[in-house]
Amino acid sequence: MKRTAILFLSLCALALSLSAQGPTNVQQTNSRLDAALLALSSHSSGATLTLTPLGSQSIYIYEIDVTNCAGASAVSAAAQTALTTTNLTGSPQWQIGSGTTAGLCVQNFVVTYPTGLKSQVPGTPVTVVLPTFATNQTVGVNVVYSSAP
Amino acid sequence: MKKLLFPAIFAAVALAQAPSSIQQSASRLDAALLQQTVAATATTLTLQPSSSQSVYIYQIDFSNCEDATGQAVAAPTYVTTTNLGGATTATSLAWVMASGGATAAGSCVQTFSVSYPTGLKSTIPGTAVTVITPTFLGHQTIRVTVTYAFAP
Numbered sequence: 004m005k006r007t008a009i010l011f012l013s014l015c016a017l018a019l020s021l022s023a024q025g026p027t028n029v030q031q032t033n034s035r036l037d038a039a040l041l042a043l044s045s046h047s048s049g050a051t052l053t054l055t056p057l058g059s060q061s062i063y064i065y066e067i068d069v070t071n072c073a074g075a076s077a078v079s080a081a082a083q084t085a086l087t088t089t090n091l092t093g094s095p096q097w098q099i100g101s102g103t104t105a106g107l108c109v110q111n112f113v114v115t116y117p118t119g120l121k122s123q124v125p126g127t128p129v130t131v132v133l134p135t136f137a138t139n140q141t142v143g144v145n146v147v148y149s150s151a152p
Numbered sequence: 153m154k155k156l157l158f159p160a161i162f163a164a165v166a167l168a169q170a171p172s173s174i175q176q177s178a179s180r181l182d183a184a185l186l187q188q189t190v191a192a193t194a195t196t197l198t199l200q201p202s203s204s205q206s207v208y209i210y211q212i213d214f215s216n217c218e219d220a221t222g223q224a225v226a227a228p229t230y231v232t233t234t235n236l237g238g239a240t241t242a243t244s245l246a247w248v249m250a251s252g253g254a255t256a257a258g259s260c261v262q263t264f265s266v267s268y269p270t271g272l273k274s275t276i277p278g279t280a281v282t283v284i285t286p287t288f289l290g291h292q293t294i295r296v297t298v299t300y301a302f303a304p
Binding site for chain 1: 181182223236237261262263266268301303304
């Protein structure tokens, strides 16, 4: 009887040992599944950047940067224009100045969304629309994003 | 013999249950580890991962400056890139660099940084990302610094 009990306990201990030794990997990894994978860029007057999601997924914007510069001749002062968007809640816009000294930039700014800015309607593209440039003006826009559920 | 067996069993169980640490650590495996910087005309920074890894860019810094003489005014140029932005990218990521006149002599006409909080992953694993400075005008210096890491 005692021998059976000892054998039973030994088997239980072995089973516990084996199950307890199964490691669970919970450490961080240097690979990032939430990294931005896609980008669009334009420095053309009135251009539309179309961020198209995969199927029914959403667009997650992580960064937008804008440079607003003059060419070899000054940009004549004019009314402000705007960089506009669609399919983002609140339809954010950014003012773009018109008019600066030749060869200089009046705006260099970066908009960052650390956790992503998710599009409003899944399965629908987000657009970022550059304004019509003034004479001698160049506005450069980069948008960095991903498509995800 | 029997007296020794129970302690042995207890010890085996106790040792086997030594816990794996699941608490957070101050160490970050996803931290950027690498940087390259350049302030030379028409130069390519090459961020070359191993065959199974990708490039994750976390930040790029730009400084566009003139020396004491100042440069002749001209059309803007561009810092350009390759292997970023995915297959659908119509044009690679690029940043406009002003080509200012002598009124800006001795100063920097642009200083800005773009940052990617979760990283901007290269399109093709195992392939280098390149960041290319434009051809400088006389008396112009553009410095570009890229902060990045390699990971699967």
